[in-house]
Amino acid sequence: MTEAQRAEARARVLAGKGLQTSREVREIVAQHYYDAHNAKNSGKPVAWVTALSPVELLYVMDIIPVFPENYSAACAAIQAAPPFLEAAESKGYSRDLCSYVRCNIGHVIKGGGPLDGLPKPDLLLATGNVCYTRVKWWETLSHYLKCPLFFIDVPTAGEYSDYAMKYFVSQLEDFITFLEKQTGSKLDEKRLKEAIEMSDQAAMLWNELMEYRKTIPCPMGMWDALTDMFVLVTYVGTKIPVAFLEKIRDEVRDLIEEGIGVVPNEKYRLLFDNIPPWFNLQLIKYFQNLGGSFVVEPYTQFVWSSRMDPSKPLHSLAVKYVTLGLEDLDKKYPHLRLKDSSKTGFDIRAALTVEFAKEYNVDGAVIHWNKSCKPMSIGEMEIKNALQELSIPVLVFEGDMVDERSSDEKVNTRIDAFFEMLEK
Amino acid sequence: MNTLIPDFRQLYQNRNDFLRDWKKQGKKVFGYFCTYTPEEIIYASGILPFRITTDTASTTLADAILPNFICPFTRSCFDVALRGGYKDIDGYVSTYTCDTIRNILWLWNRHIPAQFMHLISFPSETTKKAFDFFLKELLKLKGKLEEFCGMEISDQSLSKAIEVYNENRALLRKVYDLRKGNAPLISGTEAVEIVRSSMVVPKEEHTTLLKQFMSKVKDRTDFPKGKVRMLVSGPYIQDIGLLQTIENSGGTIVADDLCLGSRYFWDQVDVNAEPLKAIAKRYLGRVKCPCRHPPENRLEHMMNMIKEFKVEGVIFILQKFCDTHFFDYPFMEEKLKENGIPVLLIEVAHLAPMGPIKTRVEAFIEMITGMKT
Numbered sequence: 001m002t003e004a005q006r007a008e009a010r011a012r013v014l015a016g017k018g019l020q021t022s023r024e025v026r027e028i029v030a031q032h033y034y035d036a037h038n039a040k041n042s043g044k045p046v047a048w049v050t051a052l053s054p055v056e057l058l059y060v061m062d063i064i065p066v067f068p069e070n071y072s073a074a075c076a077a078i079q080a081a082p083p084f085l086e087a088a089e090s091k092g093y094s095r096d097l098c099s100y101v102r103c104n105i106g107h108v109i110k111g112g113g114p115l116d117g118l119p120k121p122d123l124l125l126a127t128g129n130v131c132y133t134r135v136k137w138w139e140t141l142s143h144y145l146k147c148p149l150f151f152i153d154v155p156t157a158g159e160y161s162d163y164a165m166k167y168f169v170s171q172l173e174d175f176i177t178f179l180e181k182q183t184g185s186k187l188d189e190k191r192l193k194e195a196i197e198m199s200d201q202a203a204m205l206w207n208e209l210m211e212y213r214k215t216i217p218c219p220m221g222m223w224d225a226l227t228d229m230f231v232l233v234t235y236v237g238t239k240i241p242v243a244f245l246e247k248i249r250d251e252v253r254d255l256i257e258e259g260i261g262v263v264p265n266e267k268y269r270l271l272f273d274n275i276p277p278w279f280n281l282q283l284i285k286y287f288q289n290l291g292g293s294f295v296v297e298p299y300t301q302f303v304w305s306s307r308m309d310p311s312k313p314l315h316s317l318a319v320k321y322v323t324l325g326l327e328d329l330d331k332k333y334p335h336l337r338l339k340d341s342s343k344t345g346f347d348i349r350a351a352l353t354v355e356f357a358k359e360y361n362v363d364g365a366v367i368h369w370n371k372s373c374k375p376m377s378i379g380e381m382e383i384k385n386a387l388q389e390l391s392i393p394v395l396v397f398e399g400d401m402v403d404e405r406s407s408d409e410k411v412n413t414r415i416d417a418f419f420e421m422l423e424k
Numbered sequence: 425m426n427t428l429i430p431d432f433r434q435l436y437q438n439r440n441d442f443l444r445d446w447k448k449q450g451k452k453v454f455g456y457f458c459t460y461t462p463e464e465i466i467y468a469s470g471i472l473p474f475r476i477t478t479d480t481a482s483t484t485l486a487d488a489i490l491p492n493f494i495c496p497f498t499r500s501c502f503d504v505a506l507r508g509g510y511k512d513i514d515g516y517v518s519t520y521t522c523d524t525i526r527n528i529l530w531l532w533n534r535h536i537p538a539q540f541m542h543l544i545s546f547p548s549e550t551t552k553k554a555f556d557f558f559l560k561e562l563l564k565l566k567g568k569l570e571e572f573c574g575m576e577i578s579d580q581s582l583s584k585a586i587e588v589y590n591e592n593r594a595l596l597r598k599v600y601d602l603r604k605g606n607a608p609l610i611s612g613t614e615a616v617e618i619v620r621s622s623m624v625v626p627k628e629e630h631t632t633l634l635k636q637f638m639s640k641v642k643d644r645t646d647f648p649k650g651k652v653r654m655l656v657s658g659p660y661i662q663d664i665g666l667l668q669t670i671e672n673s674g675g676t677i678v679a680d681d682l683c684l685g686s687r688y689f690w691d692q693v694d695v696n697a698e699p700l701k702a703i704a705k706r707y708l709g710r711v712k713c714p715c716r717h718p719p720e721n722r723l724e725h726m727m728n729m730i731k732e733f734k735v736e737g738v739i740f741i742l743q744k745f746c747d748t749h750f751f752d753y754p755f756m757e758e759k760l761k762e763n764g765i766p767v768l769l770i771e772v773a774h775l776a777p778m779g780p781i782k783t784r785v786e787a788f789i790e791m792i793t794g795m796k797t
Binding site for chain 2: 091092093094096097098128131132133135136137139140143151153155156157158159161163164167170171174344345346347369371374375377378379380381382398
């Protein structure tokens with residue numbers, strides 16, 4: 001970066017517009033969909049993939065992954081989701097179903113959409129590690145799209161037994177065999193190792209960034225984290241996230257050196273829980289204008305700092321995608337005893353959220369009671385209570401990640417009241 | 425009719441009194457939430473498996489903890505527990521079937537801790553590998569139960585449990601067969617009450633009642649007199665009155681695809697295989713609930729029933745916010761309609777207002793009657 005570029009970046013941050021480097025994500029997103037369409041047109045296989053699937057493996061096998069979850073979020077962010085939601089509902093999909101799903105099924109039914117839509121898939125791949133909704137979603141897609149459906153079953157009710165890990169690994173092996181048959185080319189072990197190596201580098205960088213966010217004032221905001229995460233979701237295992245996150249890291253380091261926060265006049269350090277309302281990321285700005293800086297979100301903390309061991313590629317993928325980062329979190333926070341058999345998946349999440357609140361010196365917390373995500377939303381009241389026990393004020397607002405019709409119209413008034421509480 | 429059915433209704437209504445007596449005898453009872461719980465293993469350890477159900481009170485305590493977009497079944501179960509309704513339960517075993525059930529168990533554990541809490545991971549697939557995984561899950565449960573009870577669960581006691589459960593299931597099949605003929609001998613409401621009561625008492629006791637019932641039912645003269653033969657599909661039914669409303673509106677429910685009905689008992693455990701393996705095979709291969717993949721299996725179950733029971737219309741009674749059923753619904757509706765079967769969807773909250781439902785069911789029945797003439 002030249003000195004002039006540096007000054008420009010700093011001016012941008014000082015004006016409260018977020019990291020200069022994060023702006024590049026917009027182009028990366030456009031390029032991602034453009035490339036996927038091109039690949040499809042040139043006869044390369046395209047897979048529709050659930051986020052947190054072993055993407056590393058797909059790149060090694062020259063399968064182009066696209067992510068309906070991301071596409072739904074992207075549609076919401078540019079207010080393009082409503083016609084898709086309505087299209088799905090008119091086909092009988094209940095308005096109470098997850099809005100990522102409705103938006104995506106609507107897209108499949110209706111066609112079109114921003115960025116030329118998603119290229120038609122040759123393969124559907126779902127990994128059952130986050131919610132059961134995704135199994136039903138991909139099953140529904142298979143009815144419409146008539147292409148092979150491959151599940152990587154992750155039946156863990158919170159306990160990560162050795163045999164659950166083995167089951168996952170053996171399914172990966174089946175998946176590899178399946179892809180080898182489909183593509184006619186063998187898995188290149190060397191390329192797989194490299195992909196795991198790059199995935200590990202990205203994880204280290206992400207962890208480093210999350211650590212930097214503990215700095216007062218915080219040099220990287222929630223908008224940056226949510227935006228930058230796209231590069232990990234879609235490209236992990238390639239060079240792209242490594243190069244991108246290095247650039248982000250350099251910008252963040254610069255800011256720390258100069259004591260500049262990503263929110264001008266950081267007054268209150270805040271935690272955000274749950275998936276945000278993608279159609280209204282302006283909300284972050286509203287907090288920012290009142291001096292609120294989101295310094296940590298559990299949503300961006302899990303999984304992406306999961307370290308990988310290139311000498312054990314499939315095992316590393318299992319550790320990352322089955323336990324969703326628990327292995328490393330356990331090492332990082334041994335005093336929380338996250339792997340005690342008495343701890344349920346929710347206990348783990350609650351303990352970590354409270355820990356983050358302490359570690360990041362949080363003054364307040366904002367919880368999005370997101371109608372579309374039951375796994376994250378059932379239990380939010382427990383998290384609220386746990387944070388309040390630490391005398392941390394908590395704002396809970398009801399809403400949805402994609403469907404604006406479910407959002408709380410009075411949210412700004414409630415935010416104002418929340419700030420009054422923080423000031424006390 | 426009145427002399428035959430009340431035994432079962434009372435059995436369910438007096439379930440808490442029964443539990444108290446059971447406990448007085450120094451015996452233990454475990455609650456379960458979902459019909460995917462391999463009860464046979466719990467039974468083999470000498471513990472009574474007891475289905476956690478709802479009541480008809482408005483929810484209050486649960487509302488302070490749960491978001492408003494949680495299915496009324498889970499909400500009501502949790503509310504009953506928070507009110508102290510399950511204080512006689514010694515432990516809980518359930519299966520991760522849907523996200524809501526899994527998460528509620530996690531909260532349950534924090535609010536109403538019990539001596540034993542176990543959540544079984546359930547594969548989505550039915551491959552050999554999925555089977556091996558599931559078998560290990562059952563072994564783990566068995567081990568934990570053995571530790572809890574301080575005794576070994578032998579193959580012999582598992583085989584005995586299988587025998588007891590199979591006998592009850594076989595009799596329930598016979599009860600269902602009573603509606604195959606042109607003049608169904610029992611109503612659908614009665615059938616579901618019979619199944620429901622089997623979930624809260626020891627199977628042997630239920631089996632004894634079933635045998636008595638089967639010997640008397642043939643003499644019945646007051647058959648249900650509905651004009652249209654219905655199949656009802658859905659998750660748990662909180663208010664059995666809903667089924668009664670359908671049957672008071674001119675329909676006879678001759679078959680069902682319900683969690684409180686056929687899906688619970690349709691499949692048997694193979695007595696010629698190693699007991700634990702046979703149990704694993706049964707639960708993995710049984711008629712699927714929408715919370716399992718794929719829906720084609722359940723459609724087949726429904727289509728078979730439609731043929732065997734000469735069904736003329738299907739009513740889906742779905743609980744608001746029950747994701748997995750709502751995922752399947754458009755697919756099921758389309759496939760049934762392709763096969764010329766009229767479909768009605770009724771979405772219900774915790775306590776369903778019967779008036780509007782009755783009007784809709786009547787219109788549906790009239791439509792089908794019109795098609796017949």
